[in-house]
Amino acid sequence: MGFRCWLLVITFVLSMGFRCELAGAHGRWQLLQSLEAADDGVCTAVVSPQGYECQEYEVKTQDGYILTMHRIPQGRGGGRAGKRQPVLLQHGVLMDGLTWLLNPPQQSLAFVLADNGFDVWITHGRGTRWSRRHESLDTSDPVGHLLDIADYEVLSRLLAYWAWSWDELASFDLPATVGFVVRQTGQKLHYVGHSMMLGALGVAEFDPKGYGSWNQLFGVRLRYAGVNCYDLMASFTAFRRGVITKYDHGSSAANMAAYGQSSPPEYHMSNIPHHLPLLLSYGGGDMLSDVKDVQLLLNDLSNHDADKLVAQLVKEYAHLDFVMG
Numbered sequence: 001m002g003f004r005c006w007l008l009v010i011t012f013v014l015s016m017g018f019r020c021e022l023a024g025a026h027g028r029w030q031l032l033q034s035l036e037a038a039d040d041g042v043c044t045a046v047v048s049p050q051g052y053e054c055q056e057y058e059v060k061t062q063d064g065y066i067l068t069m070h071r072i073p074q075g076r077g078g079g080r081a082g083k084r085q086p087v088l089l090q091h092g093v094l095m096d097g098l099t100w101l102l103n104p105p106q107q108s109l110a111f112v113l114a115d116n117g118f119d120v121w122i123t124h125g126r127g128t129r130w131s132r133r134h135e136s137l138d139t140s141d142p143v144g145h146l147l148d149i150a151d152y153e154v155l156s157r158l159l160a161y162w163a164w165s166w167d168e169l170a171s172f173d174l175p176a177t178v179g180f181v182v183r184q185t186g187q188k189l190h191y192v193g194h195s196m197m198l199g200a201l202g203v204a205e206f207d208p209k210g211y212g213s214w215n216q217l218f219g220v221r222l223r224y225a226g227v228n229c230y231d232l233m234a235s236f237t238a239f240r241r242g243v244i245t246k247y248d249h250g251s252s253a254a255n256m257a258a259y260g261q262s263s264p265p266e267y268h269m270s271n272i273p274h275h276l277p278l279l280l281s282y283g284g285g286d287m288l289s290d291v292k293d294v295q296l297l298l299n300d301l302s303n304h305d306a307d308k309l310v311a312q313l314v315k316e317y318a319h320l321d322f323v324m325g
Helices: 003-016 022-038 043-048 109-115 152-161 166-185 195-202 231-239 252-258 291-300
Strands: 055-060 067-072 083-088 118-124 189-193 219-220 276-281 309-314
Touching: 003 166, 043 055, 043 067, 055 166, 067 109, 067 166, 083 109, 083 166, 109 118, 118 166, 166 189, 276 291
Parallel strands: 083 118, 083 189, 189 219, 276 309
Antiparallel strands: 055 067, 067 118
């Protein structure tokens, strides 16, 4: 990773306000190191040793990215027979699906939900360790190799895989994974999104690609990952300006070519269907999505059906306490 990316990661971690005990943090680090050393998959290294059934699936997005999903179909004891309510766990920026699995079973949301009767599906976004494939593009990380590549076509293929931003996560990854779960289970699903992936629900262009209406898709709303940082950093510039926009291509001419206007179009969170049940839980100690930021979001959702929106402030929580605290 380049200097800017490391700086982003360090700033991001400091903003988390980790409240984890030292022993717990050490245990997580040991788990990540063992995954790296053994090159084991999530099922083999993390889920199955805890006594849970684990299944792995491949999902291809409309733009050719091949994503990995993991499923925990039932709890350790097997649980009740019959259909279980599917729930999709979507990690945040600079993370992958291990977010939901690093704590002991009684403290990891994926295991807790499985033990309480849910059919749990875990995503790994494009570019993360378990979702770094494409149907045609070279997925090698070009950082550190650019000066050694004289062949323009090879360089273009290397860079092309990483030519995505937050827009593609919302417009391609989310519809692909949601649609896959719906097809596999034949049921509406619950969606749990941490951090930046909450915003995916507000993307005006979010289209389930023929998988059905919002009502059919959703019931209630509840990195070590190795992600390339450069396009994601560009996405953050929009947040600093106080708005959420599509990727800014850096010039009026480039934006005009991409969008037909000189500046990138804004996303409007008010596009979330007003009847969709939402639970927004946020922390008083969160420096990344602070209370003022959340209030701006709630202002955007002011026309949401009052009985379908619950906002929960947990004063002592920071950004990652909701998933790893």
